[in-house]
Amino acid sequence: MTNLELSPRLHLIADWVPQGARLVDVGTDHAYLPVWLLVHGKIDRAIASDLRKGPLERARQTGRIHGVEEKISFRLCGGLDATKVHEVDTVAIAGMGGETIAQILQAAPWTKEPQMRLLLQPMSRSETLRQYLADNGYCITREQLVADRGVVYPVLEVMAGEMKLTLGQVYCGYLLQKDPLAERYIIEKILQLQQIIAQRKGRAPQQAVDALRDVVASLLELREEWRHGNTT
Ligand SMILES: C[S@@+](CC[C@H](N)C(=O)[O-])C[C@H]1O[C@@H](n2cnc3c(N)ncnc32)[C@H](O)[C@@H]1O
Structure with a gap:
């Protein structure tokens, strides 16, 4: 068995998988996550799924190399x-x-069953995901930032439930106040949005530019709240 190193993103998710979990890894690609969890004895079996044949073949290969292919349903x-x-x-x-x-x-409403734990790691458009969760009966129970190859990503643990998010929380996270990367994450978001506003000024409809300005204002507000420690 060769050594399998997880990226910081996948490592954080692996840490959050409960001992003995019955896991499905969607968009598994190399199946690094389920294979690592099996090799380390954290889970006994897993489902690894992918939209494309190539990644699923790579997933099988990783399972084979590490001696756990039989424990995975591809x-x-x-x-x-x-x-x-x-x-x-x-x-x-x-x-x-x-x-x-x-x-x-959305295509799998059973993910809202009370026993279901969702571990979600968006590479982009995390605001679209948080808004969807808030509008559709999900609740973020844990959120943490992770730096991977120079980029900061959020990782979300989600279960069925109610949650109300401010505009700032939709864009920059619900439970990140004490996160060591929170200041960097929010500043980077504000700078990105300010750049988009500058590019779109005079070209995009004024309403769209104003909406982005509202987001920046809500992020500046959230940053102040985080700094003074009086919100989630
Ligand atoms: C960048 S890889 C991510 C691999 C691994 N999950 C990770 O985080 O490192 C994305 C994988 O998701 C798969 N994928 C994209 N859309 C999908 C979908 N709707 N359903 C299942 N798999 C999908 C792609 O084929 C690809 O293998």
């Missing part, structure tokens, strides 16, 4: 289309855009 499908509610209690969806993750959840 499924070629979009999202959770080939996973049944009674098979899993933990759903990992990492390394995709926030919009895609929201679409995968």
Whole structure:
């Protein structure tokens, strides 16, 4: 068995997978996450699914190399289309855009069953994902930032429930106040948005530019709240 190193993103998700979880890893690609969890004895079996044949073949290869291929059910499908509610209690969806993750959840309403733990890691458009979760009966129970190859990403643990988010929280996270990377994350978001506003000024409809200005104002407010420690 060779050594398998997880990226910081996947490592954080692996840490959050409960011992003995019944896991499906959606968009598994190399299947690093389920293979690492199996090799380290954290889980006994897993489902690894991917939309494309190539990544699923790579997933099989990783399983074979590390001697756990027999413990993984490989499924070629979009999202959770080939996973049944009674098979899993933990759903990992990492390394995709926030919009895609929201679409995968929308197509699988059973992810709102009370026993279900979702571990979500959007690479982009995290605001689309947080808004979708808030509007559709999900609640973020844990959120943490991780720096991976020079970029800061949020990782979300989500369960069924109610949550209300301010505009700032939609864009920059719900439970990040004490996160060591929170200041960097929010400043980077503000700078990105200010750049977009400068590019669109005079070109895009005024209403759209004003909406972005509102987001920046809400992020500046959230940053102050984080600094003074009086919110989530
Ligand atoms: C960048 S890789 C992420 C691999 C791994 N999850 C990670 O976080 O490092 C994205 C993978 O998701 C798969 N994918 C994209 N959209 C998908 C969908 N709707 N359903 C299932 N898999 C999808 C792609 O084929 C690709 O293998």
